[in-house]
Amino acid sequence: MDAPFARTRQLVHYSCYQPGQAAIVLDDQELMALLAATAQGQEEAFARLYRHSAPNLFAVLVRILKRKDWAEEALQETFVRIWNHAQDYRPHRGRPMTWMRSIARYRALDMLRRLPLELLQEDLSGHTDAAAADSRADPIQHMDDELLRRCLEELQEQARTCIIMAYYEGYTHEQLSARLSAPLGTVKSWIRRGLGRLRECLET
């Protein structure tokens, strides 16, 4: 049980610095304290939590949903959920930012899967947000996380592409199969094997 707690003692930088912009950085423990206070219904703590994590969660949502109006709606849902479920956060299971980002991602995926097909097609034909487009430009090259980058590079190319497109943009097996002109079964096995290798590599 020691390891996860030990990890939380390090100061972890969440907000990326942008030149000329002072980023206020909170570490895991501060975020945990804010989540605990939020669970007790303290609005001020929740407001602080929002200020420090919303830009990060919004970036995740824009990347998956592509459109800012959808991302705004998903962000609102995400924070209402964080407010209601703050008491469910378990520090030993994962870092606070990971927990919150997962809530946001699941919300976005849920939305994406339920949007009428016409809207999605209309969206794919050009209405792509600049922020989302950025993520397509070789995401691995700019990764600071050395181990993750090495592990991704070691994957078979198709497996890496599938995992990244699914994670960053919410592609389904079927969409990947169409996009990469590969049979559905092949896409599924690329992903399954790729995830297995990724796990092995990250844990050695």
Next chain:
Amino acid sequence: MNLKDPEIRDALAAEFVLGTLHGPARRHFERLLRDDPSLQQAVSAWEGRLGRLDEGLQPVEPPAPVWRAVKGRIRERRGHAPSLWESLVLWRSLTAAALAVSVSLAGILVHQMVRSPAFVPEYVAVVSDEKGQTIWSVSADLDRGELAINPVSTPPLEEGKAFELWLLPARDRPPRSMGLLPTQRRARLTLPSDITLPTAKGIAVSLEPAGGSPTGLPTGPVLYQAALLRSG
């Protein structure tokens, strides 16, 4: 879904986090996840692994109205904290037919709230048979995005069949499947996030093959319909 094999469990947890587990399989997995700590552990571990992909992400400042909307919604909820009194008011506001069973239902509702205090029944519906006997009570918590289903007295079901719950949207839009109804135990169903309950006409239950309608629309007879009422 064979969830005994640890490798399959881990593979499903991975694809749940990645997002490639979708449709009914995802909803089924979400239900299993609720009461399975080791599966929750596997999901958290994958959230940690794949979450590393997000670490370098350039933050994007959301527009101010989002926070105002969040604040408005949490304050509105606080004003609607569930209480025994409110739930009685709620049941009194039901139709005369439903009123006849209000005593037992209020009991059920209170029991439900005691078990999971975070669930706020914002909308409720009572599915009853032609004699007025309650079959299921359904309540919706929009913020949790969940429907709580309580089977009170369900009719017998032939083998190979299932009861499927449908939401009847406003105007003439086609019914939307909310999932399969339990016959024995309480269950939670995930409410699609794009659903607007306030404008819905109500809910319906149809008889379908086991596993649910293969077409996404009711294929068997529509057995029951019920109105959806706002509580409080």
